[in-house]
Amino acid sequence: xxxxxxxxxxxxxxxxxxxxxxxxxxxxxxxxxxxxxxxxxxxxxxxxxxxxxxxxxxxxxxxxxxxxxxxxxxxxxxxxxxxxxxxxxxxxxxxxxxxxxxxxxxxxxxxxxxxxxxxxxxxxxxxxxxxxxxxxxxxxxxxxxxxxxxxxxxxxxxxxxxxxxxxxxxxxxxxxxxxxxxxxxxxxxxxxxxxxxxxxxxxxxxxxxxxxxxxxxxxxxxxxxxxxxxxxxxxxxxxxxxxxxxxxxxxxxxxxxxxxxxxxxxxxxxxxxxxxxxxxxxxxxxxxxxxxxxxxxxxxxxxxxxxxxxxxxxxxxxxxxxxxxxxxxxxxxxxxxxxxxxxxxxxxxxxxxxxxxxxxxxxxx
Numbered sequence: 001x002x003x004x005x006x007x008x009x010x011x012x013x014x015x016x017x018x019x020x021x022x023x024x025x026x027x028x029x030x031x032x033x034x035x036x037x038x039x040x041x042x043x044x045x046x047x048x049x050x051x052x053x054x055x056x057x058x059x060x061x062x063x064x065x066x067x068x069x070x071x072x073x074x075x076x077x078x079x080x081x082x083x084x085x086x087x088x089x090x091x092x093x094x095x096x097x098x099x100x101x102x103x104x105x106x107x108x109x110x111x112x113x114x115x116x117x118x119x120x121x122x123x124x125x126x127x128x129x130x131x132x133x134x135x136x137x138x139x140x141x142x143x144x145x146x147x148x149x150x151x152x153x154x155x156x157x158x159x160x161x162x163x164x165x166x167x168x169x170x171x172x173x174x175x176x177x178x179x180x181x182x183x184x185x186x187x188x189x190x191x192x193x194x195x196x197x198x199x200x201x202x203x204x205x206x207x208x209x210x211x212x213x214x215x216x217x218x219x220x221x222x223x224x225x226x227x228x229x230x231x232x233x234x235x236x237x238x239x240x241x242x243x244x245x246x247x248x249x250x251x252x253x254x255x256x257x258x259x260x261x262x263x264x265x266x267x268x269x270x271x272x273x274x275x276x277x278x279x280x281x282x283x284x285x286x287x288x289x290x291x292x293x294x295x296x297x298x299x300x301x302x303x304x305x306x307x308x309x310x311x312x313x314x315x316x317x318x319x320x321x322x323x324x325x326x327x328x329x330x331x332x333x334x335x336x337x338x339x340x341x342x343x344x345x346x347x348x349x350x351x352x353x354x355x356x357x358x359x360x361x362x363x364x365x
Contacts, residue, residue: 031072069140108224110222137204185203197244276300321335
């Protein structure tokens with residue numbers, strides 16, 4: 001069964017028709033939030049960053065939220081293939097035991113353990129990320145406003161209830177409760193037009209790399225917010241997926257800032273599904289899952305839904321598995337490893353398609 005589906009916006013389709021797809025055509029690679037679902041993208045990440053993109057030399061903007069930020073930061077490390085292998089191993093084997101007398105793991109406990117894992121992963125290597133001459137990293141976080149400006153036992157649940165209701169009326173109304181804050185390496189300009197949503201841009205430095213990355217992965221109530229990140233506005237910072245779940249952004253590839261011709265014209269998006277959902281609170285709002293002109297120059301690499309049914313439990317790994325397997329670490333590790341190994345087919349099929357990038361294998365986004 002074909003594992004990989006390739007979806008392209010209208011400008012991306014025209015680009016493939018005229019130029020095919022070569023590594024020098026890539027201007028942006030986004031990394032979505034989605035927790036364990038991102039595990040199936042490991043083989044694609046290793047192929048794209050380890051074999052394919054090194055055949056070119058242009059700058060590429062890497063934009064990530066939550067696990068997508070972790071993946072994109074990993075791509076900036078020297079020896080990224082082995083770094084991606086370690087990321088996959090560490091994520092699959094993470095396990096949290098409740099404290100004595102407790103039925104569940106606390107948010108404080110998970111945050112402390114996750115902070116330790118980031119330190120073990122990136123400790124002593126932050127300069128490799130920040131001094132990259134090939135990739136420019138952008139880490140997306142969500143900063144609370146008003147009642148959400150500080151984490152509070154009562155105020156935070158009330159604030160998120162207000163955010164949910166406001167977002168249901170209009171996505172821009174979510175900006176009254178949360179704003180997008182993007183930490184960018186090397187003072188790089190954002191590779192998207194940020195007028196769609198309340199946005200701040202902050203420089204990514206040695207001092208704020210760890211807290212910014214931890215904040216981008218801090219799911220409300222599951223982990224604690226990260227407060228007062230150095231160099232950024234004061235306040236509570238949460239998972240970047242809240243404001244930008246799948247980074248449905250108005251990408252500026254193909255604009256005059258990228259020069260003439262096909263160079264840096266394409267947003268290449270390894271994703272775990274076809275739909276690019278704007279914010280985490282939009283997951284149930286199906287009418288916001290449709291493609292828009294923001295994605296006209298985007299190519300989405302996504303698993304065939306029928307192939308997904310052949311994976312263990314008939315689905316992608318997800319956060320529910322932490323509860324389903326509870327303390328059965330070996331059982332969860334087994335099924336997640338199986339899904340990760342099966343996803344090597346995605347990379348193999350993309351490699352084969354690149355040898356003959358036929359439009360017959362591409363579906364409209």
